[in-house]
Amino acid sequence: MPELGKYAAEVLSAYGISLTLLAGLVLWSVIAGRRMRARLAKAEDELAKGRGA
Amino acid sequence: MSLWEYANPRRFMAASGAVLPWISGLAAVLVALGLAWGFFGTPDDYRQGSTVKIFYLHVPAAMIAINAWLMMLVASLIWLIRRHHVSALAAKAAAPVGLTMTLVTLVTGAIWGQPMWGTWWEWDPRLTSFLILGLFYLGYLALWEAIDDPDAAADLTSVLCLVGSVFAILSRYALVFWNQGLHQGASLSLDKEQNVADVFWWPAMVTLAGFVCLFVALVLLRTRTEIRARRLKAVVARARMS
Numbered sequence: 001m002p003e004l005g006k007y008a009a010e011v012l013s014a015y016g017i018s019l020t021l022l023a024g025l026v027l028w029s030v031i032a033g034r035r036m037r038a039r040l041a042k043a044e045d046e047l048a049k050g051r052g053a
Numbered sequence: 054m055s056l057w058e059y060a061n062p063r064r065f066m067a068a069s070g071a072v073l074p075w076i077s078g079l080a081a082v083l084v085a086l087g088l089a090w091g092f093f094g095t096p097d098d099y100r101q102g103s104t105v106k107i108f109y110l111h112v113p114a115a116m117i118a119i120n121a122w123l124m125m126l127v128a129s130l131i132w133l134i135r136r137h138h139v140s141a142l143a144a145k146a147a148a149p150v151g152l153t154m155t156l157v158t159l160v161t162g163a164i165w166g167q168p169m170w171g172t173w174w175e176w177d178p179r180l181t182s183f184l185i186l187g188l189f190y191l192g193y194l195a196l197w198e199a200i201d202d203p204d205a206a207a208d209l210t211s212v213l214c215l216v217g218s219v220f221a222i223l224s225r226y227a228l229v230f231w232n233q234g235l236h237q238g239a240s241l242s243l244d245k246e247q248n249v250a251d252v253f254w255w256p257a258m259v260t261l262a263g264f265v266c267l268f269v270a271l272v273l274l275r276t277r278t279e280i281r282a283r284r285l286k287a288v289v290a291r292a293r294m295s
Contacts (some may be wrong), residue, residue: 033274
């Protein structure tokens with residue numbers, strides 16, 4: 001850990017908040033993408049089954 | 054092969070699916086490397102002390118926040134002129150990324166400004182235009198959510214994007230236009246005289262490259278999700294009819 005001196009709180013909070021925001025955005029995008037892919041696959045499957053019946 | 058062929062959702066999904074893992078991996082490596090280099094491997098500035106380390110987050114985030122809006126502007130113009138759905142969805146996909154980058158810029162700027170300027174906030178031309186850009190991002194996203202018809206939503210958000218571009222440009226050039234306020238000039242510039250010292254410049258460039266890759270990866274991922282959401286609506290409508 002580098003010596004941050006009297007500005008340690010400012011530097012660490014800037015990194016903490018920014019990385020949390022960026023990680024949140026990445027997680028949200030990945031989870032939303034996976035959910036949508038699963039919903040679409042399920043709907044297409046049901047449509048195909050409905051046509052087959 | 055023409056670039057316009059990627060306006061076909063099927064082609065876009067195939068091409069973006071192949072590129073996405075590579076660009077995501079590159080983004081992760083470059084962001085981690087650039088930030089770790091800047092945080093652990095660079096000295097304090099003789100005036101700013103260790104707060105100079107905030108620069109590695111603040112500047113790349115600000116550059117992406119402005120350029121994300123300009124990318125949305127190009128995509129919106131393509132929608133308005135050529136009516137390619139993928140371009141409208143790419144603009145929509147970029148907005149949350151741009152908003153997050155704007156938030157990172159404003160937060161890191163405020164945290165840096167308190168010890169250096171003695172204030173969290175100042176109604177300085179650059180800071181104010183950046184805040185307005187953030188509000189435009191919020192308005193743009195709200196407008197997409199408020200309109201049910203996707204084509205009407207794309208039309209109206211594209212017009213809003215054209216108007217908001219004024220603030221994206223102002224945020225970038227506010228210092229040149231008004232030459233006043235607290236905010237300093239460009240830290241990363243093509244003009245070597247204006248640039249920060251090499252010891253700070255290199256990690257900043259690596260982080261910036263990482264942020265660019267992160268932006269591209271997130272826009273591709275989110276555009277793919279939007280295309281699937283459109284497809285889901287069509288499938289549900291077809292299932293109801295059959």
